[in-house]
Amino acid sequence: MSQKTITIMTPCYNEEENVLNVYNQVREVMVGIGKYEYEHLFIDNSSQDNTVAILKMIAADDPNVKIIVNSRNFGHIRSPIHALFQSRGDCVISIVADLQDPPPMIADMIREWENGAYCVLGIKRTSEENSLMFWLRKQYYRLAERLSSIETIQNYTGFGLYDRKVVELVRSFDDPYPYFRGMIAEIGLPTVKLLYDQPARKFGITKNNWYTLYDIGMLGIINHSKVPLRLATFAGFLGAGLSFVIALGYLLAKLLFWSTFTVGVAPMIIGLFFIQSLMLVFLGIMGEYVGAIYTQLQHRPYAVELTRVNFESGFGYPKPNPVALNGITSGNPLVVAATTNIASPS
Template sequence: MNSRRPDSKLSIVTACYNEEANVELLYSRVRAVMETMPYAYEHIFIDNSSADATVSILKRIAAVDANVRIIVNARNFGHIRSPIHALFQATGDAVISIVADLQDPPELIPTLVRNWEEGAFMVLCIKRASEENSLVFWLRKQYYKVAERLSSIETFQNFTGFGLYDRRVMDIVKSFGDPYPYFRGMIAEVGLPFVKIPYDQPSRKFGITKNNWYTLYDLGMLGIINHSRVPLRLAVFAGFIGAAGSFSIAMIYLVLKLVFWNTFSFGLAPMLIGVFFIASLQLVFLGILGEYVGAIYTQVQKRPYVAELERVNFEDIKA
């Protein structure tokens, strides 16, 4: 608990990509909140090689506010590697992750800090409701339920990463050495005392979401394969069940043929349906196996999270 001194420092980390319509408003709202609190702070923005004016806006802000630090990536390193790199650059006694699109309300920061002051190592913001498309929100909830049932550890449903993490938590997460980390799952792995804060997620005010089907699929698969071997074992069980079913059907056909030798016909339809069914199962489980192999391949490569193009306002931090 030594980090919770009055002179402690807070780090707020925001990953952004083409968020020119949001970053200045987010900065202003965070600054307004932090001015009411007794802590020194830094607000780290990591830009994933935006094609709009995001970087120029951030540089203008950083020129007049030394609390704002900027990391500009050399290229787009994706929605997994870029945010975690910024989190590991934070120097505060507690680190707060908050997205650039204003769907994580900065006004919750005092609540997060208060719970941290009271002894929580992690303060997790859990979506109680959302102004996003109701069908999308429902589908997300169903995914979280499935992922938790498959997982070998307790996971946090409706948790997007928005929250506060003590320095001890960040040091543990960093020690994992995962080159393609699923941060939400790593937080669940840590197991230190935590507090859940329910909140209602507002809709995006400006711009469009940068998530697409692929990024959502990527996150979804990471959330499952990082914490469960159930999909692999399902393949084994499906093989046993398929073999037993095929043998039973074969015996039934044999008896029917022997009893009704002159009138019973096998027909091609059952054979074709069976072949396509087995082939589809093979492709599904081959894909699942490929996901695990791909995860292992990524671990073996051990590439850095990002390559930085430049930094702004990090001069006071020792390399």
């Protein structure tokens, strides 16, 4: 029986201060385990700093490091899923480059996989991020849970181990703009959840903003729920009934107090603005669903690759010594003043 193989997958964008650190920490864990051949696949989303140059220096020393460089920034959803489908291991472990997913948990995940789990998911118990943001995220997860037609996974960001069977099932969805976390919940294979305390980012700044958070948040709702659409219908019926009752009340008041009761303009203006704002909200919700359908019909590729590095080499065992560039090891932030010419794909 051939030895099982493992792919560690790390998406990155402008992470020059972190990629060496995450590489060395992952390698240290794999050295400690010792019995698996592995590859560490970095997919770079067209970074504007020295991330690619640093990755190429690491890859030159370690053939287990594979690199995909995208031709442009394909976003925080399409690029990672492209890397997932390029992985070759019997299982894939997704871990972010900013070290907010703790690499030592990889050993625990592999142990649970050995015991028969198809998915081993990292679940945030606490976080050192901004307390308001952590609270808002928890409220979103609860809202998504209530709206969803399936049981979703709370406080789960994608950090986890996925058996090859799970990867192929995700591929079978054939979704050009996938909500990966929802797919894992949809598949429903035996899953183990490991709790962890998320550390704060030490180096660099987050690449997420309010728009990207809204994008993935709305995607998570519309992909697994028809409730927002039905709320629009219910609100229409409720508004029609309420309007009828108010109109009847005004009619009775006018008949009973003909000479003293005046309707006035203010209630009409307030009611008009309320109805119009309600219509715009639900028009926006319907637009999200239409946009999702439009994306499905376009069916564009997840990413276009500019170049690949080390894919001609196979799997191997990790080296025992850490990689150091310019005398700097993984314990410190690293900025390499280097440029690299990225060749066009042949």
